Amino acid sequence: MDEKFDAIVIGAGPSGNAAAYTMAKAGLKVLQIERGEYPGSKNVQGAILYSKALEEIIPDFRDDAPLERHLIEQQMWVLDDESYIGTTFRSAEFNQQPYNRYTIIRAQFDKWFSKRVQAAGALLVCETTVSNLIMDGKRVIGVQTDREGGAVYADIVVLADGVNSLLAKKAGFHAELEPKDVALAVKEIHFLPEETIQSRFNIGEGEGVVIEMAGKITQGMMGTGFLYTNKDSLTIGVGCMLSDFKQQKITPYMLLEQMKAHPAIKPLLAGGEMKEYTAHLIPEGGYKAMPQLYGEGWMIVGDAGMFVNAVHREGSNLAMTTGRYAAETVIALKEKQLPMTAANLAIYQGRLEDSFVMKDMKKYKNMPEIFHNNNHFFTTYPELLNRAAHTMLTVDGVDKKTKEREIRKSFKQRRSLFGLMGDAYKMWRAFE
Amino acid sequence: MNTEKIPVKVEEKLFQNRYRVDAGRPHISIINQDTCRVECTTQECTVCCPAGCYTTEGNGQVVLITDGCLECGTCRIICSTYRNVDWEYPRGGYGILFKFG
Numbered sequence: 001m002d003e004k005f006d007a008i009v010i011g012a013g014p015s016g017n018a019a020a021y022t023m024a025k026a027g028l029k030v031l032q033i034e035r036g037e038y039p040g041s042k043n044v045q046g047a048i049l050y051s052k053a054l055e056e057i058i059p060d061f062r063d064d065a066p067l068e069r070h071l072i073e074q075q076m077w078v079l080d081d082e083s084y085i086g087t088t089f090r091s092a093e094f095n096q097q098p099y100n101r102y103t104i105i106r107a108q109f110d111k112w113f114s115k116r117v118q119a120a121g122a123l124l125v126c127e128t129t130v131s132n133l134i135m136d137g138k139r140v141i142g143v144q145t146d147r148e149g150g151a152v153y154a155d156i157v158v159l160a161d162g163v164n165s166l167l168a169k170k171a172g173f174h175a176e177l178e179p180k181d182v183a184l185a186v187k188e189i190h191f192l193p194e195e196t197i198q199s200r201f202n203i204g205e206g207e208g209v210v211i212e213m214a215g216k217i218t219q220g221m222m223g224t225g226f227l228y229t230n231k232d233s234l235t236i237g238v239g240c241m242l243s244d245f246k247q248q249k250i251t252p253y254m255l256l257e258q259m260k261a262h263p264a265i266k267p268l269l270a271g272g273e274m275k276e277y278t279a280h281l282i283p284e285g286g287y288k289a290m291p292q293l294y295g296e297g298w299m300i301v302g303d304a305g306m307f308v309n310a311v312h313r314e315g316s317n318l319a320m321t322t323g324r325y326a327a328e329t330v331i332a333l334k335e336k337q338l339p340m341t342a343a344n345l346a347i348y349q350g351r352l353e354d355s356f357v358m359k360d361m362k363k364y365k366n367m368p369e370i371f372h373n374n375n376h377f378f379t380t381y382p383e384l385l386n387r388a389a390h391t392m393l394t395v396d397g398v399d400k401k402t403k404e405r406e407i408r409k410s411f412k413q414r415r416s417l418f419g420l421m422g423d424a425y426k427m428w429r430a431f432e
Numbered sequence: 433m434n435t436e437k438i439p440v441k442v443e444e445k446l447f448q449n450r451y452r453v454d455a456g457r458p459h460i461s462i463i464n465q466d467t468c469r470v471e472c473t474t475q476e477c478t479v480c481c482p483a484g485c486y487t488t489e490g491n492g493q494v495v496l497i498t499d500g501c502l503e504c505g506t507c508r509i510i511c512s513t514y515r516n517v518d519w520e521y522p523r524g525g526y527g528i529l530f531k532f533g
Contacts, residue, residue, distance in 0.1 A: 035521055035522075035524050035525075036525070036529065037452070037525050037529050040530065040533055041528075041529045041530050041533075042503065042527075042528070042529075042530065043530065043533045044530065044533050045533065047533075105532050105533065106530075106532070106533035107530050107531055107532050107533040108532075110533070126524070126525070127524040127525030128524040128525075129521050129522070129523055129524045131520075145524070146523050146524055147524070163505065164505040164508070164519075166519075166520070166521065176509070176512075176515070177505075177509050178509070178512060179509055179510055179512055181509075182505075182509060184480070184482065184504065184506055186482050188445070189532050233532075242480075242506065242509060242510060245476075245480045245506075245510070246476045246480060246510050246512075249474070249476060249479045249480070250479070250480070251479055251480065251484075252480065252482040253440055253442050253445060253482055253484075254437065254438070254440050257438045257440045258437075258438060261438055274445070274448060275448055275531070275532070276448055276449055276530065276531055276532050277445035277446060277448060277449060277502075278449075278502060278530060278532075278533065279482035279483065279502040279504040279506070280502075280504050281504050281505050281506065281509070
């Protein structure tokens with residue numbers, strides 16, 4: 001493999017596939033390297049696909065992409081130990097094509113995406129781990145793989161190697177991640193007959209439901225739980241900040257097991273057959289934790305660049321969009337026959353700044369800190385809300401005004417008036 | 433809540449997964465055993481690894497068996513005080529092979 005390529009893309013997840021596809025389609029000579037047996041075999045996600053980002057790359061993706069169910073309903077639950085209070089939004093509009101959000105199974109989806117990448121002309125090599133970047137001074141000129149004689153060269157190396165981002169770290173492009181910069185999520189997939197899922201969730205064929213959960217299920221840690229409906233399976237999982245796991249010394253699979261035993265969740269899973277257990281880190285450090293995204297002969301895309309909007313549960317769409325922007329940067333420079341220097345690659349940063357990607361990253365830049373230092377958002381409030389609902393809905397001869405007074409008193413007792421006002425202010429600041 | 437802990441065997445969960453183990457070539461290792469045994473009093477790796485790869489022996493020594501590793505990176509990042517984990521990806525094609533992901 002002494003050949004030289006226009007571009008090497010490391011990784012075949014959403015960002016790597018978007019980058020490789022876009023460059024190959026423009027006629028560039030692209031090598032993509034994947035360490036798994038097939039694209040998707042190392043990749044983990046909930047998973048919800050937001051159509052827009054993929055549409056801009058492959059407009060006709062709905063023709064043959066493996067999509068599980070389109071979402072027609074979103075539920076948000078706030079859980080106490082034995083109860084939950086929640087909201088549901090369901091709309092017939094979500095049943096009109098083209099659908100906006102789908103559940104997907106990543107091993108299947110990534111394999112499909114990769115076929116499109118290869119059809120566009122990129123060369124994919126699987127079962128190959130990149131061990132190091134090959135440098136010429138400060139400039140990346142290729143990659144060293146674990147294959148015999150495994151050095152390959154290119155004008156540009158696109159790092160789409162995921163959250164751990166080992167290569168950029170080894171090359172000194174960024175520091176080691178800290179526990180406060182990542183969330184650890186664990187999940188399981190439970191198989192059930194298609195009809196059972198449809199009757200259990202009150203949905204028709206092809207229709208799906210998302211349940212996002214917060215509260216006592218995370219045992220005081222900053223995080224959320226989720227349940228997604230696939231075609232003939234359910235995905236159930238929970239993710240919390242790694243710094244909280246570390247501090248509170250909680251075992252992730254025990255957390256998941258406790259959550260599955262919650263009286264509101266258990267019946268939804270009943271009778272299912274668990275067929276896979278996965279764990280994955282999510283780069284949730286936000287804008288302040290983002291690394292340098294480009295340099296001499298290299299660019300970082302997707303999870304490796306900390307492109308996740310934790311508040312809105314967005315990640316794979318940012319991965320695809322950043323992969324595309326990086327690719328378009330390379331294409332533009334190639335057209336003008338300009339070298340892949342840091343100065344020229346700054347176009348990539350400019351594209352990011354001008355788009356929703358960086359605008360959203362900046363908007364929520366204070367969010368991680370606010371929740372870090374305020375665990376009561378995940379413990380006290382869920383409890384108070386659930387108690388309030390219980391009080392109001394129990395018909396026991398106590399008049400409603402007295403009940404309201406009791407509820408107000410319980411909030412003030414647990415958080416104090418200043419505490420409540422402070423929390424309201426913090427939330428306003430965070431979402432402003 | 434259901435305050436009593438539900439017993440969980442992580443082995444039963446991992447049994448559902450597909451692996452191609454690179455026998456005799458673990459991709460993660462502990463750099464200095466003494467650091468774990470003598471200096472580290474918290475040993476979060478033995479609690480927070482989602483695959484239960486790390487266990488503590490009676491003498492405080494930490495034992496690592498990577499066969500069930502999910503390649504998430506938790507141990508690498510959680511060992512933030514001592515940075516005592518040497519963490520690489522498995523050789524190409526080896527390790528966890530997600531069926532669904």
